[in-house]
Amino acid sequence: MNESELRERTRALLAEVNPDAGGDQRVPFRAAQFDHGLAWVHFPEGLGGLGLAPKLQGIVNDELHKGAKTFYEDMLINPIGIGMGAPVLLKYGKQEDMRGLLRRCFTGEEIWCQLFSEPSAGSDLAGLAARAVRDGDDWVLSGQKVWTTLAHVAKWGLLVARTNPDLPKHDGMSYFLIDMHTPGVDVRPLYQITGEAEFSEVFFDDARVPHSQMLGEEGQGWKVAIATLMNERVALGGGASKKGGGSIAVLIDLLKSVESQRSAAEDAVLRDRVARLYIESELLRLTGLRARAARHSEGPGPEGSIGKVAQADISKEIWECCSEVFGADALVYEHGYELRQGRTTVSDNRLQAKYNLLRSRAYSIEGGTSEIMRNILGERVLGLPGEPRVDKDMPWKDIPRSR
Amino acid sequence: MLFEFSDEHGELRRTVRDFCEKESDENRVRELMSSEQGYDPKCWSRMAEELGIVGLIVSEKHGGADLGMVELAIVAEEMGRVLLCAPYLSSAVLATSALELAADEAAQNEILPKLASGEAIGTLAFSEPAHPWELSKIAMTAEADGSAFALSGEKSYVLDGSVASEILVAARAGAELALFRVAPDASGLSREALPPLDQTRRIARLRFDRTPATRISSGDISDQLNRALDRAIVALAAEQLGGAQRVLEMATEYAKTRFQFGRPIGSFQIIKHQCADMLVAVELARSAVYNAAFASEEDPESVSIAAQMAKSYCSDAYLEISNRNIQVHGGMGFTWEHGAHLYFKRAKASEVLFGSPSFHRERMAHSLGFGAR
Numbered sequence: 001m002n003e004s005e006l007r008e009r010t011r012a013l014l015a016e017v018n019p020d021a022g023g024d025q026r027v028p029f030r031a032a033q034f035d036h037g038l039a040w041v042h043f044p045e046g047l048g049g050l051g052l053a054p055k056l057q058g059i060v061n062d063e064l065h066k067g068a069k070t071f072y073e074d075m076l077i078n079p080i081g082i083g084m085g086a087p088v089l090l091k092y093g094k095q096e097d098m099r100g101l102l103r104r105c106f107t108g109e110e111i112w113c114q115l116f117s118e119p120s121a122g123s124d125l126a127g128l129a130a131r132a133v134r135d136g137d138d139w140v141l142s143g144q145k146v147w148t149t150l151a152h153v154a155k156w157g158l159l160v161a162r163t164n165p166d167l168p169k170h171d172g173m174s175y176f177l178i179d180m181h182t183p184g185v186d187v188r189p190l191y192q193i194t195g196e197a198e199f200s201e202v203f204f205d206d207a208r209v210p211h212s213q214m215l216g217e218e219g220q221g222w223k224v225a226i227a228t229l230m231n232e233r234v235a236l237g238g239g240a241s242k243k244g245g246g247s248i249a250v251l252i253d254l255l256k257s258v259e260s261q262r263s264a265a266e267d268a269v270l271r272d273r274v275a276r277l278y279i280e281s282e283l284l285r286l287t288g289l290r291a292r293a294a295r296h297s298e299g300p301g302p303e304g305s306i307g308k309v310a311q312a313d314i315s316k317e318i319w320e321c322c323s324e325v326f327g328a329d330a331l332v333y334e335h336g337y338e339l340r341q342g343r344t345t346v347s348d349n350r351l352q353a354k355y356n357l358l359r360s361r362a363y364s365i366e367g368g369t370s371e372i373m374r375n376i377l378g379e380r381v382l383g384l385p386g387e388p389r390v391d392k393d394m395p396w397k398d399i400p401r402s403r
Numbered sequence: 404m405l406f407e408f409s410d411e412h413g414e415l416r417r418t419v420r421d422f423c424e425k426e427s428d429e430n431r432v433r434e435l436m437s438s439e440q441g442y443d444p445k446c447w448s449r450m451a452e453e454l455g456i457v458g459l460i461v462s463e464k465h466g467g468a469d470l471g472m473v474e475l476a477i478v479a480e481e482m483g484r485v486l487l488c489a490p491y492l493s494s495a496v497l498a499t500s501a502l503e504l505a506a507d508e509a510a511q512n513e514i515l516p517k518l519a520s521g522e523a524i525g526t527l528a529f530s531e532p533a534h535p536w537e538l539s540k541i542a543m544t545a546e547a548d549g550s551a552f553a554l555s556g557e558k559s560y561v562l563d564g565s566v567a568s569e570i571l572v573a574a575r576a577g578a579e580l581a582l583f584r585v586a587p588d589a590s591g592l593s594r595e596a597l598p599p600l601d602q603t604r605r606i607a608r609l610r611f612d613r614t615p616a617t618r619i620s621s622g623d624i625s626d627q628l629n630r631a632l633d634r635a636i637v638a639l640a641a642e643q644l645g646g647a648q649r650v651l652e653m654a655t656e657y658a659k660t661r662f663q664f665g666r667p668i669g670s671f672q673i674i675k676h677q678c679a680d681m682l683v684a685v686e687l688a689r690s691a692v693y694n695a696a697f698a699s700e701e702d703p704e705s706v707s708i709a710a711q712m713a714k715s716y717c718s719d720a721y722l723e724i725s726n727r728n729i730q731v732h733g734g735m736g737f738t739w740e741h742g743a744h745l746y747f748k749r750a751k752a753s754e755v756l757f758g759s760p761s762f763h764r765e766r767m768a769h770s771l772g773f774g775a776r
Contacts, residue, residue, distance in 0.1 A: 378675035
């Protein structure tokens with residue numbers, strides 16, 4: 001199928017179901033998009049695709065943008081299911097109802113979550129301890145997952161669990177697609193330093209998952225997990241903000257608008273800090289542009305991993321600097337700490353800055369700590385030798401762990 | 404604004420890198436930095452004749468290659484990488500740009516071909532001790548006697564001021580900022596080489612005592628000279644980037660081969676993470692330099708801010724990286740024998756030259772509307 005036929009096919013879809021027709025057209029429209037093979041054009045026919053090259057999805061999205069005011073963003077509908085779960089299910093799944101699973105994933109009728117991190121396995125994901133023990137046609141689960149996004153609304157969970165503790169850590173894991181409504185699965189909100197719960201903790205107390213829900217083979221959990229995370233990187237590879245936008249714009253606005261209690265000397269020091277942060281933000285943005293240009297021409301360059309480290313440090317400091325602009329008013333926290341679900345969004349710069357002083361503490365932890373990112377830069381980009389691994393070849397059960 | 408370098412750019416970089424690696428290895432740098440002149444005239448001639456990079460930004464009608472800031476940044480980056488000892492920044496960048504942008508045609512016709520061919524070394528004496536990097540605060544005022552002028556006073560931190568044969572002076576004619584030409588043997592001119600912190604780049608103090616000078620510009624040239632200085636600042640930032648990249652390589656190489664406690668020291672996270680931080684700084688510096696270089700071609704209005712950003716970021720980054728490099732090398736890094744100190748000294752001197760990071764940040768803050776009230 002060539003490009004113009006693909007455009008034609010997309011227009012035919014829009015003629016059949018109109019996203020702008022009023023009411024919520026999301027499910028019927030996305031279902032039709034799936035049935036036309038326009039969900040993921042690189043997927044096989046009948047499973048939401050047409051067996052085309054992945055980059056042709058851009059043609060479909062372009063035509064969808066042109067043809068209707070309403071455009072459904074994958075990342076807003078079902079970020080983990082669509083971006084990371086579907087490709088892994090397609091590659092490793094043996095489910096009978098593959099088509100139905102993918103279709104409901106794409107429409108957002110069934111939300112997915114990812115059950116990887118544990119209290120004792122953060123940076124060292126391969127050290128995870130959640131156990132799955134075989135019992136007939138089922139596996140019986142016990143243990144705890146943490147930092148799970150969307151767990152409270154999810155139907156399906158992508159789960160890595162330890163199926164053989166006698167093997168070295170990377171070898172003894174298996175990967176499951178688990179129904180989150182299974183008895184013995186308990187989802188509890190995880191409250192953060194802001195008082196909000198953006199994430200959940202998930203507890204397994206003898207929850208049963210059928211063997212047929214295993215993705216890949218027994219013992220291949222690490223390989224499938226890595227495949228999932230590679231898709232995460234693609235899914236999260238968003239665009240750089242525009243010049244002078246984002247957090248630095250908030251800081252400069254506050255510097256100009258908040259009435260100053262500062263002496264001339266304090267003011268000079270603060271201005272220098274703001275100017276430095278402006279420069280660093282702008283250079284970070286430009287480095288992101290260079291990284292994307294490099295990805296197009298010669299594959300991922302070092303700029304991508306560099307961005308994560310620099311972004312964390314610079315953004316954290318920008319919000320700290322906003323707090324300095326506030327002077328004594330930084331003592332007041334208008335949002336309060338009532339424990340609640342969700343994430344604060346405010347457009348007022350002052351309130352946003354107060355919130356982000358706290359929320360930004362996670363920037364250097366979530367999605368890979370800055371320490372791990374620096375290891376990656378040191379080892380994979382600069383070619384420095386790795387730390388000696390004390391746990392690589394010993395049976396998982398013998399590895400020392402936190403109490 | 405994606406900083407796309409052409410095949411010609413790549414070819415230029417390879418040519419200059421090959422030349423620099425052959426003609427300016429560390430032994431050569433050490434010879435030249437302790438020599439009388441501070442550079443090798445034969446090497447300079449070859450840079451002009453074989454490589455054509457001395458007249459890189461000189462217009463074609465004056466015998467140059469008529470290339471722009473992107474090419475200049477490439478060349479300067481490669482020179483900074485090897486600490487090339489040559490009057491490039493002074494003659495081929497600053498004096499050349501001052502003439503190209505601010506001088507009368509007759510002076511351009513006479514002087515630029517000599518600079519482009521390498522036959523003459525030029526310098527722009529503008530710094531005065533009280534406010535060395537602000538053209539608006541230049542106080543030296545020429546005494547007029549008919550069409551002739553005489554200069555009195557002092558210019559300091561003049562790049563290659565001892566060896567230059569074409570001496571250009573920025574001074575006032577009345578209230579106007581103007582460009583003057585002073586003969587190297589003019590009466591009342593004394594030139595004193597200053598002992599440099601960075602021996603790979605020479606500086607001098609020039610004293611004028613009723614020294615005859617020819618005015619070679621018309622009207623007030625503040626804007627033109629500021630633009631010339633911006634070019635020099637971008638070239639200096641590119642040198643800093645090249646040096647920083649080289650220093651990162653030195654530190655990384657050493658961390659891979661130096662063993663302590665039975666392991667390469669680069670396998671310790673404390674060393675590895677320092678190298679990772681250096682890498683982050685080098686890549687941000689790269690964005691700063693390429694942004695400023697490409698801005699000259701794509702968005703000339705933004706060059707000043709881009710130059711301020713590049714100079715302030717690259718100065719901080721290079722100094723920090725060359726400092727950490729000494730630390731990674733341990734005792735070895737503090738010796739005269741090891742090259743780490745050459746880069747540290749170049750980094751420190753480059754940080755100061757043309758204005759400190761905070762000086763440029765203050766100027767940028769002002770342009771962005773949050774300067775001093």
